[in-house]
Amino acid sequence: MSKILTTSFLLTIILSCSHRELRGTGDLGVVIERASGSIKIVNHTTKKIVGDVKGLGDLSHASAVFDRSQKYVYIFGRDGGLTKVDILRSKISKRVIQAGNSIGGAISQNGKFIAVSNYEPGGVNIFDSKDLKLIKTIPALAIEGQAASKVIGLVDAPNNLFVFSLYNAGEIWIFNTSKMEVIKKFKGIGLLPYDGLITPDGRYYVAGLFGEDGVVVLDLWDIEKGPRKVLTKYGKKDKRTPVYKMPHLEGWASDGESLYIPGIGDNQLHIVNKKTWKKNRSINVKSQVVFAISKPDRRSVWINFAYPKNEFIQIFDTQTKKIVKELRPGKGVLHMEFTPRGEEVWLSVRDENKIQIYDSYTYELLEEIVINNPSGIFFTNRSGKIGL
């Protein structure tokens, strides 16, 4: 009898130790700690830090994408580091150093491949998303005999494509993961494309130009037509103020009809009609825009700014077409991320070493989380969105 009791007792202990509370990942995310090579895993329901992963190298311009299960996040580091992190276990699953200097990456539509865009050596590397095995290297060699171009504006696109731009060479390339080859190179698209986005429906790839006024639009439904330059009069090329930080183009800067494009060297946000590709209007804002992010309900666009006004954000109402609010979270507002349905927005305030969480309707500051030198904030719901 005592043996039975002892065995039962031991089994109970073993089973209780092996039982872990099951949890989902739909309300999780990561925050980059840019100065310490680490990330914090956060829960945007509880507004708490739930994990911490170190050893990710130089994260000073890091970005992230999630796999289809939302269990893994791929972190793209500045130093060429590519790290697959298990966000439920808060641990590195796999890490490789794949280049000398990198700027970002994407995950293919089917989730099988990771692409990383590199400054040095200029080009794109393609990896198996399961084990980060290198599958293909694409040197951004536009002109024979010249150095490879820095690659920017890499996005995933429908039909398992990757699209990206060559900064130095002024080209747009399309890579097909089914064929594992570059299927299209568009040369002479414009001077110094500095970033690219894909619209949320995956139809248009838009590259912003730094070396001249204009943006370049490629209709992925009609690739053979090639890219075309639009908005060539939208900027103030000859009267630009110094650009202390490049604006960033992301597909979320879009609602149903319009695309919101930061001005270059001017304190304006340009609203562009996505059907005609003509400018509807320009909105005067406080300073040079870095990010313009459309709230999920599309009722407003939240805007942050470059140095020296990076302690402010402004909120543009898409119905009244006016700036309706200005907030001053603190020095170094680097990034903004809405909760999946948009009721709250998280801001990284680098110099305050904080994440601030605001009610996106009342603008009330709800919570602050101490995180060292925070930059990018990425929530798992991005896994279901083209281009994010």
Added chain:
Amino acid sequence: MCVGLVAPATVFSSDKNVDKQALIHLVKNDCGSCHGLLLNGGLGPSLLKKDLQHKSDKYLFNIIKFGRMKRAMPSWKEQLSDQEIGWIIKYLKSNNE
């Protein structure tokens, strides 16, 4: 860019009126957005000590103050005094971090 401008010698020799911590923060975080937080380059070139040694102080002064035409390097003359630019150059050329 005024290629021929010669910066007064004092901008490289005097630390008066220079908030060093603020400038280090600026260099790492704001210059760093293009040159990297660790100053090892990005869209802009490396600002590491070893990569600047062969570049003259005058050359660097002109680039920081006036920027580079048709490139992404902005002019900092509205944000930084000559003294501050001079200190930044000294800092970068002696920085062992």
